[in-house]
Amino acid sequence: xxxxxxxxxxxxxxxxxxxxxxxxxxxxxxxxxxxxxxxxxxxxxxxxxxxxxxxxxxxxxxxxxxxxxxxxxxxxxxxxxxxxxxxxxxxxxxxxxxxxxxxxxxx
Amino acid sequence: xxxxxxxxxxxxxxxxxxxxxxxxxxxxxxxxxxxxxxxxxxxxxxxxxxxxxxxxxxxxxxxxxxxxxxxxxxxxxxxxxxxxxxxxxxxxxxxxxxxxxxxxxxxxxxxxxxxxxx
Numbered sequence: 001x002x003x004x005x006x007x008x009x010x011x012x013x014x015x016x017x018x019x020x021x022x023x024x025x026x027x028x029x030x031x032x033x034x035x036x037x038x039x040x041x042x043x044x045x046x047x048x049x050x051x052x053x054x055x056x057x058x059x060x061x062x063x064x065x066x067x068x069x070x071x072x073x074x075x076x077x078x079x080x081x082x083x084x085x086x087x088x089x090x091x092x093x094x095x096x097x098x099x100x101x102x103x104x105x106x107x
Numbered sequence: 108x109x110x111x112x113x114x115x116x117x118x119x120x121x122x123x124x125x126x127x128x129x130x131x132x133x134x135x136x137x138x139x140x141x142x143x144x145x146x147x148x149x150x151x152x153x154x155x156x157x158x159x160x161x162x163x164x165x166x167x168x169x170x171x172x173x174x175x176x177x178x179x180x181x182x183x184x185x186x187x188x189x190x191x192x193x194x195x196x197x198x199x200x201x202x203x204x205x206x207x208x209x210x211x212x213x214x215x216x217x218x219x220x221x222x223x224x225x
Contacts, residue, residue, distance in 0.1 A: 001171060037152070039152075044204055044215035044216065044217060044218055045144075045152060045204075045215060046215070047208075047213040050210055050211065050213075051210075054210075054211065055211070056210070056211050056212065056213060057211045057212045057213075088151065088152055090152075090154070095154070095157075095168055095169075095170060095171075096142070096154040096157070096170070097154060097170075098144075098151060098152040098153065098154060099151075100151050101151050101152075
């Protein structure tokens with residue numbers, strides 16, 4: 001099983017700042033089969049990024065994904081008030097697993 | 108508007124069984140891969156398994172920890188996805204989500220809460 005770790009656990013930032021979230025895999029994630037999700041309290045998760053760097057339908061371009069192999073990054077270029085949420089990475093190269101999440105909260 | 112609506116959750120005794128359903132509207136259901144994901148109260152996301160589409164012969168895959176007690180099936184004629192769970196344990200208490208994917212789009216249901224308790 002591919003285990004994903006995310007860092008930091010919590011990221012405290014102000015609106016307008018840049019957020020950089022990390023996801024590391026215990027094994028190489030083939031074909032860059034890595035996705036990022038956003039979840040707000042009481043809501044279902046929403047797909048942001050798939051294939052490590054492709055934005056899903058309707059996702060604003062302030063969200064970007066990068067990385068390959070075992071190290072991946074989600075960047076939010078300028079935080080909007082609605083971006084404060086929990087973010088999960090997921091690999092889907094071998095079955096699927098989620099990381100434990102990074103909470104982005106308001107500083 | 109695209110919608111996925113889950114049903115079938117509720118209070119179940121340990122050792123019991125249940126069948127969750129997920130009905131889709133307003134999109135071509137049959138093309139999509141389908142997943143079930145759950146989230147225990149206050150915890151992170153946990154992938155349960157997936158069923159493919161007709162093109163890959165409706166192949167099912169499950170997380171290792173879910174194999175044996177969980178069964179995913181679909182009926183494209185009813186735009187429906189199902190999750191059968193046997194021998195329920197208290198640690199199965201969670202919100203269960205159905206997910207429908209045809210990249211670059213993905214749709215999630217609102218979730219249905221399953222509580223396993225005596």
